[in-house]
Amino acid sequence: MSEIDQRARNRVRLLARLGFVWAALIAARLVQLQIVNHDKLLAEAKAQQTRELEIDPPRGMMLDVQGLPLAMSLPVDSVAINPMRLPDVDIAVTMLSRILNLDPVQLCTNILAAKGRKSMPAANSTKLSCVAASGDPTSKPSGFLWIARKITPEQSEKLRSLNLDWIEFRTEYKRLYPNGRLAAQLLGGIHDDGKGYAGLEKAQDEELRSHSGLTRVAVDSKRQGYSMEVAEPALAGESLETTIDRRMQYICERALEKAVKANANNGSIIVMDPKTGHIRALANYPTYDPNISPRNEIEQKLRQNLAVEVPFEPGSVFKVVALAAALEAGVVTADTMLNCGEKLFGKMPGEAHGHKLGVMSVREAIARSANGCAIKMATLTGRDRYFRALRGFGFGSRTGIELPAETAGVVHPLATWRQNSIAYVSVGHEMTATTLQLAQLMSTLANGGRMVRPTVLKSQLSPEAKFLRAGFDGENTEPARQVIRPETAMKVLQILESVVLQGGTGTAAKMSGYSMGGKTGSAQMIDPKTGHYLHGHYHASFMGFAPLNNPQLVVVVTLNGATQYAGALAAPVFKEVAEPILRILDVPKDLPESIPAVRKEISRLPE
Amino acid sequence: MAAWTVIWDRFGEMAADRSSEAVPRRDSERYRLRPLPAEDVYLHIKTFDNSQVVRLEDPAARGTCWKAIGATVASASMLIVLLLPSVFSLLAGYKLQRLEIEREDLAKQKSALILERTSLLTPQRLEEIARYQEMVDPAPQTVQYLAPSSSNKPAMALNVSKQPKAVR
Numbered sequence: 001m002s003e004i005d006q007r008a009r010n011r012v013r014l015l016a017r018l019g020f021v022w023a024a025l026i027a028a029r030l031v032q033l034q035i036v037n038h039d040k041l042l043a044e045a046k047a048q049q050t051r052e053l054e055i056d057p058p059r060g061m062m063l064d065v066q067g068l069p070l071a072m073s074l075p076v077d078s079v080a081i082n083p084m085r086l087p088d089v090d091i092a093v094t095m096l097s098r099i100l101n102l103d104p105v106q107l108c109t110n111i112l113a114a115k116g117r118k119s120m121p122a123a124n125s126t127k128l129s130c131v132a133a134s135g136d137p138t139s140k141p142s143g144f145l146w147i148a149r150k151i152t153p154e155q156s157e158k159l160r161s162l163n164l165d166w167i168e169f170r171t172e173y174k175r176l177y178p179n180g181r182l183a184a185q186l187l188g189g190i191h192d193d194g195k196g197y198a199g200l201e202k203a204q205d206e207e208l209r210s211h212s213g214l215t216r217v218a219v220d221s222k223r224q225g226y227s228m229e230v231a232e233p234a235l236a237g238e239s240l241e242t243t244i245d246r247r248m249q250y251i252c253e254r255a256l257e258k259a260v261k262a263n264a265n266n267g268s269i270i271v272m273d274p275k276t277g278h279i280r281a282l283a284n285y286p287t288y289d290p291n292i293s294p295r296n297e298i299e300q301k302l303r304q305n306l307a308v309e310v311p312f313e314p315g316s317v318f319k320v321v322a323l324a325a326a327l328e329a330g331v332v333t334a335d336t337m338l339n340c341g342e343k344l345f346g347k348m349p350g351e352a353h354g355h356k357l358g359v360m361s362v363r364e365a366i367a368r369s370a371n372g373c374a375i376k377m378a379t380l381t382g383r384d385r386y387f388r389a390l391r392g393f394g395f396g397s398r399t400g401i402e403l404p405a406e407t408a409g410v411v412h413p414l415a416t417w418r419q420n421s422i423a424y425v426s427v428g429h430e431m432t433a434t435t436l437q438l439a440q441l442m443s444t445l446a447n448g449g450r451m452v453r454p455t456v457l458k459s460q461l462s463p464e465a466k467f468l469r470a471g472f473d474g475e476n477t478e479p480a481r482q483v484i485r486p487e488t489a490m491k492v493l494q495i496l497e498s499v500v501l502q503g504g505t506g507t508a509a510k511m512s513g514y515s516m517g518g519k520t521g522s523a524q525m526i527d528p529k530t531g532h533y534l535h536g537h538y539h540a541s542f543m544g545f546a547p548l549n550n551p552q553l554v555v556v557v558t559l560n561g562a563t564q565y566a567g568a569l570a571a572p573v574f575k576e577v578a579e580p581i582l583r584i585l586d587v588p589k590d591l592p593e594s595i596p597a598v599r600k601e602i603s604r605l606p607e
Numbered sequence: 608m609a610a611w612t613v614i615w616d617r618f619g620e621m622a623a624d625r626s627s628e629a630v631p632r633r634d635s636e637r638y639r640l641r642p643l644p645a646e647d648v649y650l651h652i653k654t655f656d657n658s659q660v661v662r663l664e665d666p667a668a669r670g671t672c673w674k675a676i677g678a679t680v681a682s683a684s685m686l687i688v689l690l691l692p693s694v695f696s697l698l699a700g701y702k703l704q705r706l707e708i709e710r711e712d713l714a715k716q717k718s719a720l721i722l723e724r725t726s727l728l729t730p731q732r733l734e735e736i737a738r739y740q741e742m743v744d745p746a747p748q749t750v751q752y753l754a755p756s757s758s759n760k761p762a763m764a765l766n767v768s769k770q771p772k773a774v775r
Contacts, residue, residue, distance in 0.1 A: 068724075069725050072721065074718050075715045171715075178725035178726050178729065180731070182731075226704060227697075228700075246730055247730055250730030250731065250734075
């Protein structure tokens with residue numbers, strides 16, 4: 001073998017050895033990367049190539065009957081920073097505190113704490129100086145710090161225009177009630193954690209609440225997404241279509257505020273459709289702005305829905321039950337003459353204003369709200385039948401309305417009734433009821449004796465379903481219950497008409513052009529301190545319906561702490577509320593009117 | 608290249624040295640000069656004049672050429688066909704992301720507009736405007752109910768016997 005061949009062979013051998021070593025090194029590195037560090041590197045790669053986005057869909061809207069929002073969630077920006085990327089804490093604190101109206105000292109402390117440092121008191125009190133002391137061993141440096149949640153669009157725009165890479169924006173939802181105080185108790189409100197604390201927000205929290213999801217977005221080197229994978233689907237809250245009409249609600253709240261300010265402590269009004277059970281308006285006063293969260297438990301308690309949660313002794317409005325029960329039992333007719341001035345249970349029944357009443361027809365007795373006759377009607381009906389009617393109209397039970405903390409009121413069991421309990425109960429004492437229960441009673445009578453459950457929800461709509469709901473009118477699907485015969489109900493309505501006619505207690509409620517009926521009630525209030533009835537302080541109520549032959553609406557007005565009788569206070573409120581509402585509902589007048597000026601003008605018009 | 612060969616040779620020499628240690632050098636080789644590095648590499652440039660050479664046509668070459676072109680085009684087409692869906696899906700992914708961002712922005716704008724519309728239509732505000740413009744609710748006595756006309760006569764043609772309709 002020549003010397004050259006030998007050299008060549010040596011070269012090849014050397015090359016082969018080097019190649020082997022090189023291959024071995026690569027193989028070892030591959031084992032290290034693919035097997036030993038596999039999980040860690042995979043996680044790092046995923047973190048680099050994908051971005052996880054938490055999708056936080058909005059809470060469901062609450063819409064009025066016209067589809068306008070009563071409550072909605074608006075996407076707003078929240079600001080966070082990456083403290084580790086802050087070039088200058090002083091400048092950042094000055095800038096952020098100025099734009100976001102934050103306390104610079106607190107902001108400085110928070111930023112330095114997030115950087116794992118303690119803040120020192122500023123040397124110069126006139127100018128902010130964010131001085132960091134030595135490291136705080138208790139705090140760990142963090143790359144994320146919330147600065148302000150749910151900022152205004154103007155603040156967001158200002159911050160975004162700075163285009164700073166250490167400022168991050170996250171979308172969150174702010175619950176807004178665009179109508180302010182309108183229907184506040186009905187809608188309720190939510191806490192900062194997004195949980196409803198009152199009203200429909202609480203009762204329908206499960207449906208309204210959204211569930212956040214997670215999306216993984218594959219990103220390129222410029223962090224631009226090109227592929228998306230839904231890891232956990234986000235569920236938007238269901239939107240609720242309520243039966244509330246904003247116009248009617250406003251009319252009620254305006255009238256109630258005026259009445260309470262003039263002559264009562266608080267009050268409530270319910271407007272209900274007797275045929276469907278839809279609550280068109282539910283007003284309470286005093287009210288509040290649901291856009292402002294309650295600051296404490298006491299403030300939260302003051303926001304209760306009086307009409308649904310607070311029962312009271314209804315007084316004379318409750319005579320309607322005695323009337324209906326007696327007519328249903330056939331013990332009286334509208335023209336039956338009763339002696340309202342005789343002793344009952346060994347006692348002369350007291351009458352309003354101390355009047356002494358004598359013999360009169362049932363119609364007149366109701367029109368003049370005679371206590372003695374109401375007691376007599378209940379007595380004639382009998383305890384058992386009267387009690388059955390009382391319970392049949394839903395007293396002592398919750399109506400089942402979709403609102404939280406509804407009270408059933410108090411109706412003592414028949415077994416515990418004293419001998420004269422029927423006398424007290426028939427005139428609306430020794431028992432309690434809510435304004436809503438009174439509305440249900442009046443609606444049952446106005447609906448031909450068929451009781452429908454009061455409801456504030458027309459339908460529950462998913463965001464998608466809202467666009468596909470053509471033709472759906474959200475009927476109350478619960479079957480109505482026949483409480484009394486239709487003819488009895490009609491007779492009751494006819495007798496109740498006499499209340500608003502000449503000589504009745506509720507003439508102030510009479511509307512021009514409409515036939516109507518109703519019943520006044522002025523129950524003495526109990527002093528919670530002494531437990532005795534207060535003189536000159538009443539639960540003044542009026543419950544009415546219109547028109548007589550085909551009732552389209554039922555209105556119940558309750559004024560607590562009123563210093564006058566219901567006929568003077570609650571009845572005019574009914575009129576003030578019912579007249580415009582009938583106009584909104586396009587209910588034609590069913591009584592003739594004589595307006596010469598207008599008639600003359602019309603008669604001059606060409607055919 | 609020369610440098611690499613030197614390196615290899617150095618290793619080669621080392622190996623040769625190791626083998627030569629066993630065999631004593633001959634005297635005649637003792638006086639031989641050490642080979643210069645890369646002395647066995649010669650660079651010689653020879654020029655050829657092919658200007659007069661005429662290449663004969665190869666009948667098989669054309670076919671081979673076309674085959675090669677065809678194979679290349681087919682391979683390229685196949686590659687494109689295989690890659691095209693991925694490219695399109697990538698581009699579509701970018702577009703989807705852009706649209707998703709746009710959708711979110713539009714949803715935000717829509718919410719803001721709904722809020723604005725609702726705020727503008729609040730009953731309180733409408734009442735204030737009405738009061739400012741000295742508009743009042745009609746008194747109940749002034750609301751007239753006109754009969755719907757079956758023969759499309761003017762709406763004011765009053766016919767009280769028919770079902771009335773509210774006109775505000």
